[in-house]
Amino acid sequence: MMMGYKIRKSIDMVSDMDKLVSLCKRRGFIFPGSEIYGGLANSWDYGPVGVELKNNIKQAWWKRFVGLRSDMVGIDAALMMNPKVWEASGHVDNFTDPLADCKKCHQRFRADMISDEHAKTCGGELTEAKLFNLMFKTHLGPVEDASAVVYLRPETAQAMFADFKNVVDSSRVRIPFGIAQIGKAFRNEITPGNFIFRTREFEQMEIEYFIKEDRWQEHFEYWLNQMKEWMKFCGLSEKNLHFYEIPDGERAHYSKRTVDIEYSFPFGMKELYGIAYRTDFDLKRHQEYSGKDLRYTDPQTQEKYLPHVIEPTFGVDRTLLAVLSEHFYEEEDRIVLKLPTPLAPYKTAVFPLLANKPQLVEKAQELLSDLSTTYPIAWDDRGNIGKRYYAQDEIGTPFCITVDFETLDTDTVTVRDRDSMKQERIAIHELKEYLKEKL
Numbered sequence: 001m002m003m004g005y006k007i008r009k010s011i012d013m014v015s016d017m018d019k020l021v022s023l024c025k026r027r028g029f030i031f032p033g034s035e036i037y038g039g040l041a042n043s044w045d046y047g048p049v050g051v052e053l054k055n056n057i058k059q060a061w062w063k064r065f066v067g068l069r070s071d072m073v074g075i076d077a078a079l080m081m082n083p084k085v086w087e088a089s090g091h092v093d094n095f096t097d098p099l100a101d102c103k104k105c106h107q108r109f110r111a112d113m114i115s116d117e118h119a120k121t122c123g124g125e126l127t128e129a130k131l132f133n134l135m136f137k138t139h140l141g142p143v144e145d146a147s148a149v150v151y152l153r154p155e156t157a158q159a160m161f162a163d164f165k166n167v168v169d170s171s172r173v174r175i176p177f178g179i180a181q182i183g184k185a186f187r188n189e190i191t192p193g194n195f196i197f198r199t200r201e202f203e204q205m206e207i208e209y210f211i212k213e214d215r216w217q218e219h220f221e222y223w224l225n226q227m228k229e230w231m232k233f234c235g236l237s238e239k240n241l242h243f244y245e246i247p248d249g250e251r252a253h254y255s256k257r258t259v260d261i262e263y264s265f266p267f268g269m270k271e272l273y274g275i276a277y278r279t280d281f282d283l284k285r286h287q288e289y290s291g292k293d294l295r296y297t298d299p300q301t302q303e304k305y306l307p308h309v310i311e312p313t314f315g316v317d318r319t320l321l322a323v324l325s326e327h328f329y330e331e332e333d334r335i336v337l338k339l340p341t342p343l344a345p346y347k348t349a350v351f352p353l354l355a356n357k358p359q360l361v362e363k364a365q366e367l368l369s370d371l372s373t374t375y376p377i378a379w380d381d382r383g384n385i386g387k388r389y390y391a392q393d394e395i396g397t398p399f400c401i402t403v404d405f406e407t408l409d410t411d412t413v414t415v416r417d418r419d420s421m422k423q424e425r426i427a428i429h430e431l432k433e434y435l436k437e438k439l
């Protein structure tokens, strides 16, 4: 969790961004939320291919950081937690923005970023800044009084601390080990924007990695490298990444090192991920506020201590936006998403050359049901082949397979490669081997 903000100027989306947003809607990646009712400010829905891409990102992350590792376990905690969690974490007191109201036009602004635009067009006098908490507040149960107040979690991280004792007591984990979680978080941002970059409802992938204090530097370096490997997997090129070492005095008071990882989005260099060494701040606070002993007992030496923590944190929606931006290509007569194959919503598309020839359709459907047992496969029998290629290029499908008249004679199909646009004739019995090699 990153507390506090860097001052950011708002930048108009450049035309590249407009093209991306339009592609997302046209092909079913991302729609404006509740659009038939005029939408809801900065809420977005993932459509049929968007949800596949998002799931592929989350599954790849989980497999890499939990499934394939013996030092990591996962949890899936409730969105609403005991409000004391947020007192202990500091969110009730500190997760605030200073806000000021304009006395003339009654608009509300972040006091640290009043726009020049407003000074020019309205010029009204501003009230003194008041602190506004960014947590969404609601009431648990039928009585709407102060004792029933709960918050929607503003980050997933605190659950890993609140559940720390239960995880240690119920599993075989030994220091060093980590707890991971993927899930939604909510922040009542004053100035959301830039498509899915900053929204009030978003999804996080977070890790709390518990260590002995004297080893923090090596664990920090290790996790920073793990994050770099993950970004490489997502195909994010080094030239678009920037590692910002937060200087002394700007970090949260308990953190001894924090690195913001920024990505060059079409609307500017903005925060993508972060990694922080949080010392034993969180467990100490939760021990104090809960009155429970949260110390870890070393099984060999019986030494009892509060572990320290390295926290790598990843935004799901920002990952998806960076992946789309990075792999969006506008070529002569087409737009193509050159997505890494593990992330592509469909790995292959199958077409019958003509939709009104039953032998072709039957043969293509056979192929579809056979390949579908191994990969997610798209089907398209509308329009001409060129249009179908165009549609698959725009959703990033690596290969298109066409069943044509030659197929009926020679049992071969045309396989067309998304990136090179080259076509090859492949025997159906060799197709699985061919795709296995390429995918």
Ligand SMILES: [Zn+2]
Residues within 6 Å of the ligand: 102, 103, 104, 105, 106, 107, 118, 122, 123, 124
């Ligand atoms: Zn005004």
